[in-house]
Amino acid sequence: xxxxxxxxxxxxxxLEYKTGDWRDQKPVLNQSWCKACGVxxxxxxxxxxxxxxxxxxxxxxxxxxCGICARECPTExxxxxxxxx
Amino acid sequence: xxxxxxxxxxxxxxxxxxxxxxxxxxxxVRHILRATGKEVIVVTPTGxxxxxxxxxxxxxxxVPWIHxxxxxxxxxxxxxxxxxxxxxxxxxxxxxxxGDGSTFDIGFGALSGMLEREDxxxxxxxxxxxxxxxxxxxxxATPLFSSTTTEPAGKASMGKRQIKKDLPAIVAAHGIPYVxxxxxxxxxxxxxxxxxxxxxxxSRYIQIDTPCPSVWGFPSDQTLEIGRLGVQCGLVPLFxxxxxxxxxxRKIKQKIPVESYLKPQKRFRHLFAGKGGSEALRQIQALxxxxxxxxGLLN
Amino acid sequence: MSVVEGSEAVAMAIKACRPQVVSAYPISxxxxxxxxxxxxVADGELDAQYVRVESEFSAASVVxxxxxxGSRAYTASSSQGLLLMTEVIYASAGMRLPxxxxxxxxxxxxxxxxxVDHQDxxxxxxxGIIQLYxxxxxxxxxxxxxxxKIAEDPKISLPVMVCMDGWILTHSYESVAYMGQExxxxxxxxxxxxxxxxxxxxxxxxxxxxxxxxxxxxxxxxQAMQDGKQRxxxxxxxxxxxxxxxxxxxxxxxxxxxxxxxxxxxxSVSGTVKESVDDLRSxxxxxxxxxxxxxxxxPFEDIWEAIKGARRIAVLDANISMGSEGAVGMDLKAKLYxxxxxxxxxxxxxxxxxxxxxxxxLRNILQQLDTVGKKPPFLKEPNWVGLNPTLFx
Numbered sequence: 001x002x003x004x005x006x007x008x009x010x011x012x013x014x015l016e017y018k019t020g021d022w023r024d025q026k027p028v029l030n031q032s033w034c035k036a037c038g039v040x041x042x043x044x045x046x047x048x049x050x051x052x053x054x055x056x057x058x059x060x061x062x063x064x065x066c067g068i069c070a071r072e073c074p075t076e077x078x079x080x081x082x083x084x085x
Numbered sequence: 086x087x088x089x090x091x092x093x094x095x096x097x098x099x100x101x102x103x104x105x106x107x108x109x110x111x112x113x114v115r116h117i118l119r120a121t122g123k124e125v126i127v128v129t130p131t132g133x134x135x136x137x138x139x140x141x142x143x144x145x146x147x148v149p150w151i152h153x154x155x156x157x158x159x160x161x162x163x164x165x166x167x168x169x170x171x172x173x174x175x176x177x178x179x180x181x182x183x184g185d186g187s188t189f190d191i192g193f194g195a196l197s198g199m200l201e202r203e204d205x206x207x208x209x210x211x212x213x214x215x216x217x218x219x220x221x222x223x224x225x226a227t228p229l230f231s232s233t234t235t236e237p238a239g240k241a242s243m244g245k246r247q248i249k250k251d252l253p254a255i256v257a258a259h260g261i262p263y264v265x266x267x268x269x270x271x272x273x274x275x276x277x278x279x280x281x282x283x284x285x286x287x288s289r290y291i292q293i294d295t296p297c298p299s300v301w302g303f304p305s306d307q308t309l310e311i312g313r314l315g316v317q318c319g320l321v322p323l324f325x326x327x328x329x330x331x332x333x334x335r336k337i338k339q340k341i342p343v344e345s346y347l348k349p350q351k352r353f354r355h356l357f358a359g360k361g362g363s364e365a366l367r368q369i370q371a372l373x374x375x376x377x378x379x380x381g382l383l384n
Numbered sequence: 385m386s387v388v389e390g391s392e393a394v395a396m397a398i399k400a401c402r403p404q405v406v407s408a409y410p411i412s413x414x415x416x417x418x419x420x421x422x423x424x425v426a427d428g429e430l431d432a433q434y435v436r437v438e439s440e441f442s443a444a445s446v447v448x449x450x451x452x453x454g455s456r457a458y459t460a461s462s463s464q465g466l467l468l469m470t471e472v473i474y475a476s477a478g479m480r481l482p483x484x485x486x487x488x489x490x491x492x493x494x495x496x497x498x499x500v501d502h503q504d505x506x507x508x509x510x511x512g513i514i515q516l517y518x519x520x521x522x523x524x525x526x527x528x529x530x531x532x533k534i535a536e537d538p539k540i541s542l543p544v545m546v547c548m549d550g551w552i553l554t555h556s557y558e559s560v561a562y563m564g565q566e567x568x569x570x571x572x573x574x575x576x577x578x579x580x581x582x583x584x585x586x587x588x589x590x591x592x593x594x595x596x597x598x599x600x601x602x603x604x605x606x607q608a609m610q611d612g613k614q615r616x617x618x619x620x621x622x623x624x625x626x627x628x629x630x631x632x633x634x635x636x637x638x639x640x641x642x643x644x645x646x647x648x649x650x651x652s653v654s655g656t657v658k659e660s661v662d663d664l665r666s667x668x669x670x671x672x673x674x675x676x677x678x679x680x681x682x683p684f685e686d687i688w689e690a691i692k693g694a695r696r697i698a699v700l701d702a703n704i705s706m707g708s709e710g711a712v713g714m715d716l717k718a719k720l721y722x723x724x725x726x727x728x729x730x731x732x733x734x735x736x737x738x739x740x741x742x743x744x745x746l747r748n749i750l751q752q753l754d755t756v757g758k759k760p761p762f763l764k765e766p767n768w769v770g771l772n773p774t775l776f777x
Contacts, residue, residue, distance in 0.1 A: 001141075001142045003597055003600045003601055003604060004579075005480050005541060005578060005579065005604070006478070006479040006480035006481070006541070006579065006589065007141055007478070007479070007589070007590070007591045007593060007601055008479075008579045008587050008588070008589055009139075009141065009142055009143070009144045009587065009588045009589075009591055010144065010586075010587060010588075011144050011146045011147045011148065011149070011150065011586035011587060011588055012099055012144065012145070012146070012147045012586070013101075013142065013143050013144050014099060014100065014101030014102055014138075014143040014144055014145035015099055015100060015101050016101065016143060017101040017103075017140075017143040018101065019100070019101060019102075019103065022106070036090055036091050037091065038091035041091065041093055042116075042272055043112065043272070043309060044112070045104060045107060045108045045109070045111040045112040045115070045308070046100050046102070046104075046111065047096050047098075047099055047100040047115060048100055050093065051090075051091055051092070051093045052093075053090060054090025054091060059100065061100075062100035062101060064106045065106065066106035066107035066108075066298075066305040066306060066308070067106075067107070067304070067305060067306030068107055068305070068306050068308055068309060070306060071306040071307065071309075071310065072309055080306075123583060123586075124583050125583070126453070126581045126583070128449070129590075135590070135592070136592055139588065139590060139591045139592045140591065140592050140594070141591040141592060141593045141594070141597055142591070144588035144591075146586065146588050147586055148583065148586050149581035149582055149583060149586045149587060149588075150581075150586070150587075150588045150589065151449070151452055151581060151588075151589040151590055152589065152590030152591075153445065153448055153449070153472070153475055153476075153479070153589075153590055154445070154471060154472060154475050156441065157441060157442065157445035157448075157472060159442075160437060160441070160442035160443075160445035160446050160449070161445045161446070161448055161449035161452075162449060163435055163437070163442070163445075163446050163449065164405060164407070164435070164445060164446035164447060164448060164449025164450040164451075164452075164453070164457070165449040165450065165452070165453045165581060166449075167404075167405045167407075167433035167435050167446065167449075167450055167455075168404060168405055168433070168449070168450040168451075168453035168454065168455035168457070169453060170433050171404035171405055171431075171432065171433045171450075171455050172404070172453075172454070172455065177583055194438060194439060194441075194442075195438070195439070195441070195442050195445070197438065198437055198438030198439070198442055201438070202435070202436070202437075204435075
């Protein structure tokens with residue numbers, strides 16, 4: 001990348017930096033247990049949980065595997081499993 | 086289900102930042118910006134947040150953002166606010182989001198100056214109680230008897246000897262219209278406080294307790310749980326002050342001993358390991374009890 | 385022509401440049417400038433946000449934040465205040481924030497003193513701020529107007545410091561010709577930076593840079609200065625045409641054409657040196673002087689043009705790098721090294737803490753130049769002018 005005047009960077013460009021490979025634990029969402037309450041989406045420090053028309057999914061490009069979503073999910077719909085490397 | 090499906094809100098602090106696993110600060114910042122919306126300029130002094138959000142070429146900030154130095158977040162924000170006023174950009178608001186090192190310690194003079202001038206800035210301290218960016222050194226925000234790398238617990242030490250600086254009270258003494266404390270474990274409360282602060286002009290201050298799994302020493306999935314325990318035991322009182330008066334208190338359901346909060350954290354491990362720990366715990370419990378009494382935290 | 389105090393002339397220049405944000409913190413001998421600006425704001429003559437900060441650190445930070453938001457911004461300081469600003473100035477240069485600071489020269493503590501020398505501004509020479517030194521109140525007025533144009537030039541985009549000697553220039557009354565507001569508005573177009581904090585186009589400033597790019601960013605600042613020399617020359621030339629006063633170069637050469645000996649100086653002492661040159665010329669000495677107007681970027685090409693025919697150079701440094709020499713002397717020696725026919729150069733530490741440099745002191749310097757010139761190896765130490773050995777314990 002070329003250098004810019006004063007090292008100014010365009011906002012939102014961190015989406016080009018995938019943090020998914022930091023993960024050693026992987027959250028897996030059991031759709032049938034999910035009540036679409038939104039707790040996991042709210043509680044994710046990495047904004048790695050997507051929701052579209054009430055359907056939730058985990059963005060493994062960015063999920064670092066911290067496990068907050070699994071711990072906070074009121075229906076235990078998310079399980080942490082070891083990441084396969 | 087007749088319920089309206091949960092809709093994701095727009096994020097202005099997006100994925101790809103390099104915060105540690107389970108970072109309470111990153112979580113808080115996402116929600117701060119959800120509450121403010123996009124018509125804000127954010128100033129962030131040097132610290133964890135600055136470092137994990139600014140590697141050259143990759144910015145998670147979808148609002149204009151500036152990091153300048155460690156100790157000048159408030160005065161850079163004053164300059165931004167002055168420029169916006171000169172340009173008559175009345176709808177654009179100014180935020181500082183900075184850590185406790187810059188807020189409680191190195192930037193304290195600048196903060197006091199900004200507050201005294203009543204500059205139109207919402208100052209948010211994302212407080213993890215030590216200098217985490219450099220590995221967890223003691224700050225003025227470090228709680229009593231926490232072990233830090235510059236004031237470690239040892240045979241002759243129980244860790245930090247002083248209580249945490251009561252910054253909300255000091256800030257409130259400047260006579261500013263809005264002061265609040267919040268926690269990354271209570272996100273709706275956090276967003277509501279930010280929204281409330283945005284309805285005021287002049288200087289406003291919110292201090293957000295943001296647990297740090299890496300340095301506090303607890304598993305990364307427990308960030309919210311530890312945050313809740315801090316609030317529920319009374320050590321982290323959540324309140325709002327408007328025009329100098331306490332307006333709201335987040336009540337705690339039932340009194341839990343401070344041990345429940347301290348024991349899962351490595352930084353307090355020494356309190357449970359040897360002599361002197363019980364006296365230290367008694368003193369910490371007294372701090373919690375004092376908060377419970379002072380703020381009327383119990384129903 | 386009006387007869388005004390130097391500080392007032394500077395404030396008049398700043399007002400005419402229409403800054404949107406001014407920050408101020410008191411320190412002698414800078415204070416009259418910001419007091420004048422405060423009165424202008426209070427009287428409704430200057431439409432600027434005037435931020436009364438709690439320290440010079442914040443004074444510099446406020447103008448940085450304002451500049452990043454796309455507003456023209458100004459502050460002033462002296463001595464300890466400039467040192468307190470130092471960290472901010474380095475960062476702002478790296479972030480390419482163009483604002484203007486008047487650096488009113490005053491010595492640095494300890495011992496504390498409010499008298500003039502260049503130790504304060506010289507300590508900022510490596511920061512990436514452009515430094516312009518002025519000789520007179522008129523030059524201070526004109527240079528401040530040029531300073532904004534230089535700072536905001538898209539190729540430069542760096543903070544600029546106008547360095548003026550405390551008391552001698554800030555507190556003395558001189559007759560000054562003010563420019564017309566329309567002329568200034570034509571000369572200085574509105575500040576329209578390439579990047580600014582803009583909600584419609586969110587950018588991030590103040591990145592963390594690793595070793596894979598950091599050196600390139602430093603090079604970019606250095607190169608903005610180096611390439612900026614030509615722009616500064618052009619801007620000064622434009623200023624000359626506008627004012628009818630001679631600001632053709634980054635340096636001013638005075639009677640150097642056939643000079644065997646040349647004195648190099650910065651700031652208000654240049655006037656005294658010129659008078660001495662005239663006196664000594666009338667006594668038959670082949671002497672001239674070079675005044676460095678733009679010190680950073682360092683205009684060696686321009687200096688060399690003026691001194692290349694000379695045999696001996698005396699540099700008057702109103703500063704000292706403790707344990708080494710004066711800043712200007714070091715700069716010049718470094719550039720002269722290896723050049724064919726490089727003249728003998730002697731560094732004189734002169735005028736620290738307001739010690740007067742008068743015509744007698746200058747004659748003394750020339751005598752020393754004769755001595756050291758004859759006795760190589762010379763220059764184990766810089767020469768301290770007017771030092772009083774009877775005071776040593």
